Amino acid sequence: MTPDTPRSVSPGNPPARPRRSVRSVPPIRSLRSLRRLPRRGLPLRLAAPVDWARQRPTWREASPAVIAAALKRSAARPSGNWYVLGPSKEIRPGRPHGRTIAGTEVVAWRDTAGRLLAGPGACPHLGAPLRESPVHCGRLVCHWHGLALDGRGAAGWEPYPAHDDGVLAWVRLDAVGGEEPLDRPVLPARPPRAASLTAVTEAEGVCEPEDVVANRLDPWHGAWFHPYSFSDLTVVRAPGVEADPADAEEDGFVVEVSFKVGSRGTVPVRAAFTAPEPRTVVMRIVEGEGATSVVETHATPLGADDRGRPRTMVTEAVLATSDRPGFALARAAAPLLRPLVRRASARLWRDDLAYAERRWHLRGTGRFPG
Numbered sequence: 001m002t003p004d005t006p007r008s009v010s011p012g013n014p015p016a017r018p019r020r021s022v023r024s025v026p027p028i029r030s031l032r033s034l035r036r037l038p039r040r041g042l043p044l045r046l047a048a049p050v051d052w053a054r055q056r057p058t059w060r061e062a063s064p065a066v067i068a069a070a071l072k073r074s075a076a077r078p079s080g081n082w083y084v085l086g087p088s089k090e091i092r093p094g095r096p097h098g099r100t101i102a103g104t105e106v107v108a109w110r111d112t113a114g115r116l117l118a119g120p121g122a123c124p125h126l127g128a129p130l131r132e133s134p135v136h137c138g139r140l141v142c143h144w145h146g147l148a149l150d151g152r153g154a155a156g157w158e159p160y161p162a163h164d165d166g167v168l169a170w171v172r173l174d175a176v177g178g179e180e181p182l183d184r185p186v187l188p189a190r191p192p193r194a195a196s197l198t199a200v201t202e203a204e205g206v207c208e209p210e211d212v213v214a215n216r217l218d219p220w221h222g223a224w225f226h227p228y229s230f231s232d233l234t235v236v237r238a239p240g241v242e243a244d245p246a247d248a249e250e251d252g253f254v255v256e257v258s259f260k261v262g263s264r265g266t267v268p269v270r271a272a273f274t275a276p277e278p279r280t281v282v283m284r285i286v287e288g289e290g291a292t293s294v295v296e297t298h299a300t301p302l303g304a305d306d307r308g309r310p311r312t313m314v315t316e317a318v319l320a321t322s323d324r325p326g327f328a329l330a331r332a333a334a335p336l337l338r339p340l341v342r343r344a345s346a347r348l349w350r351d352d353l354a355y356a357e358r359r360w361h362l363r364g365t366g367r368f369p370g
């Protein structure tokens with residue numbers, strides 16, 4: 001089936017009327033999930049959903065050359081050799097966190113002041129997996145023979161630079177990245193954390209980071225591939241093949257899209273996609289509900305699986321903010337809302353990982369058409 005082929009119009013049925021009419025706010029009471037939200041200034045609209053098969057095909061605009069050129073420019077930007085270790089909250093006091101990044105085993109933990117520490121995950125004595133060792137009084141104590149590490153170099157163990165940005169934990173692996181090191185990871189502008197609801201989701205796939213980034217640099221797939229989340233998507237600006245790679249902000253895509261809320265509500269926004277470094281794509285809402293909110297997608301190479309296939313961890317950080325009066329309440333309820341945000345994000349990522357894995361598979365077999 002091609003994207004032009006309607007899949008839900010059967011020959012025996014009269015063609016459905018194109019349904020793009022939009023009514024504004026009054027009937028909002030019918031949306032159960034939003035019943036308690038303040039209605040003043042609510043940008044939510046009720047719109048009959050655009051029939052999936054009747055939306056405008058985007059494949060002609062989704063130029064493989066434009067996506068490939070944007071991917072190439074993102075790959076040329078510096079990362080300073082920083083890699084995402086995981087959500088900050090998952091590295092808790094009193095226990096270590098382990099991750100293998102590009103085949104390098106890393107262990108991280110926190111000292112008594114809560115400072116993030118990281119280093120090689122194999123004990124320098126006889127190779128014990130330090131991710132399984134306990135943390136005592138801020139020191140990681142090897143459970144095989146008791147070598148205690150306080151984050152400084154000892155017995156042949158040398159720390160890696162680590163950074164906690166409050167949402168994500170990072171480690172710098174100079175031998176892996178091979179770039180000029182930077183003191184800090186390249187982070188996009190974020191809304192203030194005190195005014196944001198944050199949630200981090202992780203999912204692992206069989207592909208390379210570039211497949212994840214390429215998926216994000218194809219904004220045209222949104223309403224086609226994720227009709228449960230998006231509708232009415234138009235890419236209003238795409239960088240040319242020759243865009244200036246030095247300007248990560250201008251070298252981006254701008255999209256007008258409606259987020260679906262419930263079965264009949266939509267929230268229209270304008271969003272920009274940029275790639276500030278080779279393994280990160282950021283979607284920032286630039287206009288509409290939640291302006292300045294960001295969704296960061298980070299792709300971290302993990303190494304090969306037992307069949308020699310590359311594995312990549314996708315870490316998606318959502319920092320949602322709103323000047324809507326009810327948002328303070330939403331933030332107060334953050335521990336309850338976070339799993340919901342994660343679940344929505346996980347569904348998108350199941351599909352997007354399938355896209356990335358398919359892209360890797362086609363590339364690996366010389367069949368990728370782009």
Ligand code: FES
Pocket residue numbers: 123124125126127128142143144145146147
């Ligand atoms: S293996 Fe860690 S102290 Fe011996």
Ligand SMILES: [Fe+2]
Pocket residue numbers: 215221222225226348352
């Ligand atoms: Fe997607």
